[in-house]
Amino acid sequence: MAPFDDQPQWLRTACPHDCPSTCALEVEKIAPDRIGKVRGNSMNDYTDGVICAKVAAYRERVHHPDRLTQPLRRVGAKGEAKFEPVSWDDALDIVAEAFQKAEQKHGLEAVWPYHFAGTMGLVQRDIIHGFRHALGYSREDETICVATASAGWMAGCGKIWGADPREIQVSDMVVIWGGNPVSTQVNVMTHVAKARKNRGAKLYVIDPYRTPTAQQADVHLCLKPGTDGALACAVMHVMFRDGYADRDYMAKFTDVPGELEEHLKSRGPEWAAAVTGLSVDEIEDFARAYGETQRCYIRVGYGFTRSRNGSSNMHAVACLPAVTGKWQYEGGGALHSNRNMFGVNQSLVRALDSLDTSKRALDMSRIGRILLGEEESLLGGPPVTAMIMQNINPAEVAPETNRVIEGLMREDLFTCVHEQFPTATTAYADIVLPATTFLEHDDLYQGSGHLYLQVAKHVIEPVGEARSNVEVLSGLAKRLGCEHEVFQLDAWEIIDRTLRATGHPGADEVHEKGWVDCSQSFEDAHFLNGFHTPDGKFHFKPDWSRIGAAFETMPRLPDHFDVIDDATPDKPFRLVAAPARRFLNTSFTETPSSQKKEGRPTALIHPDAMTALGLADGDEVTLGNDLGDVTVHAKSFDGLQPDTVVVEGIWPNRYFKNGLGINVLISADRAYPNGGAVFHDTAVWMRAG
Numbered sequence: 018m019a020p021f022d023d024q025p026q027w028l029r030t031a032c033p034h035d036c037p038s039t040c041a042l043e044v045e046k047i048a049p050d051r052i053g054k055v056r057g058n059s060m061n062d063y064t065d066g067v068i069c070a071k072v073a074a075y076r077e078r079v080h081h082p083d084r085l086t087q088p089l090r091r092v093g094a095k096g097e098a099k100f101e102p103v104s105w106d107d108a109l110d111i112v113a114e115a116f117q118k119a120e121q122k123h124g125l126e127a128v129w130p131y132h133f134a135g136t137m138g139l140v141q142r143d144i145i146h147g148f149r150h151a152l153g154y155s156r157e158d159e160t161i162c163v164a165t166a167s168a169g170w171m172a173g174c175g176k177i178w179g180a181d182p183r184e185i186q187v188s189d190m191v192v193i194w195g196g197n198p199v200s201t202q203v204n205v206m207t208h209v210a211k212a213r214k215n216r217g218a219k220l221y222v223i224d225p226y227r228t229p230t231a232q233q234a235d236v237h238l239c240l241k242p243g244t245d246g247a248l249a250c251a252v253m254h255v256m257f258r259d260g261y262a263d264r265d266y267m268a269k270f271t272d273v274p275g276e277l278e279e280h281l282k283s284r285g286p287e288w289a290a291a292v293t294g295l296s297v298d299e300i301e302d303f304a305r306a307y308g309e310t311q312r313c314y315i316r317v318g319y320g321f322t323r324s325r326n327g328s329s330n331m332h333a334v335a336c337l338p339a340v341t342g343k344w345q346y347e348g349g350g351a352l353h354s355n356r357n358m359f360g361v362n363q364s365l366v367r368a369l370d371s372l373d374t375s376k377r378a379l380d381m382s383r384i385g386r387i388l389l390g391e392e393e394s395l396l397g398g399p400p401v402t403a404m405i406m407q408n409i410n411p412a413e414v415a416p417e418t419n420r421v422i423e424g425l426m427r428e429d430l431f432t433c434v435h436e437q438f439p440t441a442t443t444a445y446a447d448i449v450l451p452a453t454t455f456l457e458h459d460d461l462y463q464g465s466g467h468l469y470l471q472v473a474k475h476v477i478e479p480v481g482e483a484r485s486n487v488e489v490l491s492g493l494a495k496r497l498g499c500e501h502e503v504f505q506l507d508a509w510e511i512i513d514r515t516l517r518a519t520g521h522p523g524a525d526e527v528h529e530k531g532w533v534d535c536s537q538s539f540e541d542a543h544f545l546n547g548f549h550t551p552d553g554k555f556h557f558k559p560d561w562s563r564i565g566a567a568f569e570t571m572p573r574l575p576d577h578f579d580v581i582d583d584a585t586p587d588k589p590f591r592l593v594a595a596p597a598r599r600f601l602n603t604s605f606t607e608t609p610s611s612q613k614k615e616g617r618p619t620a621l622i623h624p625d626a627m628t629a630l631g632l633a634d635g636d637e638v639t640l641g642n643d644l645g646d647v648t649v650h651a652k653s654f655d656g657l658q659p660d661t662v663v664v665e666g667i668w669p670n671r672y673f674k675n676g677l678g679i680n681v682l683i684s685a686d687r688a689y690p691n692g693g694a695v696f697h698d699t700a701v702w703m704r705a706g
């Protein structure tokens with residue numbers, strides 16, 4: 018009898034998905050090529066045995082009948098998704114030839130390797146940088162996710178890290194600002210639950226709608242999208258006005274506390290109430306609670322930064338613990354991400370020895386405009402005529418879907434898409450290559466929401482003929498005559514060399530232990546040895562010119578930066594295109610349990626607006642703006658302001674009447690001052706039908 022029939026094994030791995038929790042996982046292996054259950058590792062004190070439902074049901078995804086299992090070549094028209102199988106050798110030869118042809122006609126920058134974070138593994142995700150650098154292709158400006166948030170945090174703090182999330186359990190007040198962790202990073206809630214149980218901590222949630230996280234809160238501040246800068250200013254106004262500001266701390270650790278105090282005099286709760294739609298009492302009560310509580314931990318989400326003024330709003334929120342000196346206390350301060358704390362030396366996998374910063378870095382969020390040849394977006398360079406895409410599904414996740422699809426239809430554009438599943442993007446590909454999942458390849462993971470660096474080995478054999486990103490790009494690099502050493506190594510060797518170059522033990526040893534704790538001392542994490550700006554102080558008045566090119570219009574001190582796509586009489590509603598709990602961007606839109614829970618594309622609409630528009634629950638409603646329109650089903654929901662509308666989830670395009678999804682409505686405008694996609698900053702009209 019085969020050992021697997023009656024002896025399932027539990028193997029350790031880590032969740033690869035684009036989620037700050039990066040859970041330590043245990044996977045039940047029930048056959049050499051099959052998994053059973055997936056659970057959180059209870060030995061890891063951040064994961065603490067808890068994971069989300071969608072990953073617990075991973076067997077549905079890894080063994081899904083729709084998995085791509087062999088290389089395919091297009092035989093139909095672009096978009097028709099008609100393919101025939103080809104061998105790996107032929108497929109890679111075709112791609113290499115197309116890249117050479119593009120280079121001969123327009124130069125190396127005509128080739129654009131395009132990626133994002135289908136896996137967050139530091140090797141399988143980032144090897145594409147090694148590929149572009151070693152071969153000299155166009156670079157990518159990674160604006161689709163964290164760009165606005167990071168810019169705002171950096172402006173004040175100078176490094177991207179914050180108070181250890183495990184300190185939440187000793188906090189007396191937790192503020193979840195512009196994020197929805199019950200859906201998007203469930204482990205935050207584990208630690209919040211401990212704080213509530215241990216210390217009776219109060220949970221405040223700041224979000225334009227009553228999310229599952231807001232439902233659990235003691236207080237939900239349900240503001241208008243894009244107005245967090247005003248709320249933060251009013252809170253700081255009260256801190257100065259009512260004696261909660263820590264003047265000794267500010268004298269030592271901040272740049273211009275006097276100027277800030279003066280500036281905020283005209284930005285009190287009444288001013289903020291008019292901007293945010295909150296009541297003066299709500300703002301006063303929140304400010305008082307914040308002022309009175311030393312151990313207040315602000316868990317800063319990404320959602321509130323996906324606006325044209327998102328970096329400015331992030332900076333304003335980051336000012337709060339600096340005005341009040343809460344960084345000094347355990348369980349106090351704030352966390353946006355710990356990305357800079359790991360210091361992983363990625364020189365090898367990213368082929369940094371070949372990096373040429375004179376190569377253009379194309380804004381990934383403007384892929385539609387780039388493919389349509391918009392000069393400004395091409396940054397003065399040649400057209401893009403050949404692409405390889407890994408870890409991303411731009412036909413659904415990128416702004417301006419109409420333009421993206423028109424671009425992907427171009428007959429003179431060659432695209433190779435390396436994917437686990439058929440997606441809207443693979444439908445336009447010339448070559449589709451089957452990709453392994455994290456259970457089928459090796460990788461190294463750092464968690465932006467915690468401090469563990471984890472090494473994971475494959476759990477099962479690849480499904481069908483699937484190959485990993487490292488294997489595909491090494492195969493291509495060799496065909497293109499590139500001899501960079503990273504393409505001579507397998508993933509395990511790259512992991513091993515990366516760990517050693519960072520000063521850690523090698524891959525086998527770390528894998529044996531499971532993870533390395535990369536946390537710093539309390540003083541360093543809380544910036545008590547100084548901030549990482551040139552003068553070592555937190556900057557209330559940042560030098561935005563160091564952060565991004567569009568710095569001139571930025572407010573000099575925290576403010577409501579009024580550059581959002583505000584509601585107008587023609588477009589009276591503001592759309593928030595928030596994540597769905599059982600999807601992760603478009604991943605998991607294919608699994609039956611996720612589909613069942615999410616139902617169908619739905620707009621959450623205030624009852625007053627339902628009445629005004631003549632809508633009943635379940636009716637079709639069309640949302641539109643200058644970019645296009647999208648029809649979904651209406652649901653009456655009183656957990657938002659009357660002029661806000663929420664559509665959760667990036668439902669695949671095929672679920673929509675006219676074949677294109679929610680990102681039709683999202684502009685590819687760049688946020689200030691350094692770019693970043695503006696998914697939650699959209700004025701729309703709505704009509705029944």
Ligand SMILES: Nc1nc2c(c(=O)[nH]1)N[C@H]1C(S)=C(S)[C@@H](COP(=O)(O)OP(=O)(O)OC[C@H]3O[C@@H](n4cnc5c(=O)[nH]c(N)nc54)[C@H](O)[C@@H]3O)O[C@H]1N2
Pocket residue numbers: 035036037162194195196197198200201202223224225226228241242243244245317318319320321322323324593595596597598599600601602697
């Ligand atoms: N289940 C699930 N988990 C996910 C994802 C998913 O799609 N589904 N996506 C993953 C990815 S890629 C990321 S980057 C993270 C993101 O996770 P989060 O940090 O949670 O950020 P967002 O997903 O953008 O949106 C979260 C919340 O921000 C709110 N929001 C929008 N605009 C504003 C505003 O102006 N002010 C305030 N205060 N709040 C606002 C939205 O209403 C929403 O509830 O989650 C990851 N985890």
Ligand SMILES: Nc1nc2c(c(=O)[nH]1)N[C@H]1C(S)=C(S)[C@@H](COP(=O)(O)OP(=O)(O)OC[C@H]3O[C@@H](n4cnc5c(=O)[nH]c(N)nc54)[C@H](O)[C@@H]3O)O[C@H]1N2
Pocket residue numbers: 035133134135136141161162163406407408409410411414415435436437438440452453454455486594595596601602603604666667679680683696
């Ligand atoms: N409306 C709206 N749109 C949004 C957002 C929003 O909040 N609202 N959020 C934005 C954000 S924050 C982000 S990060 C982007 C994310 O956008 P994407 O990065 O495109 O995220 P996914 O849709 O999950 O697609 C990732 C793809 O990578 C594939 N993949 C996974 N692992 C591997 C691998 O190892 N190799 C290869 N070759 N492929 C793999 C998966 O099958 C999946 O199809 O979406 C953005 N779009």
Ligand code: SF4
Pocket residue numbers: 032033034036037038039040068069070072073201202203204601
């Ligand atoms: S919570 Fe996030 S990291 Fe944890 S299993 Fe779910 S998707 Fe993965």
Ligand SMILES: [Mo]
Pocket residue numbers: 035161162163
């Ligand atoms: Mo993201």
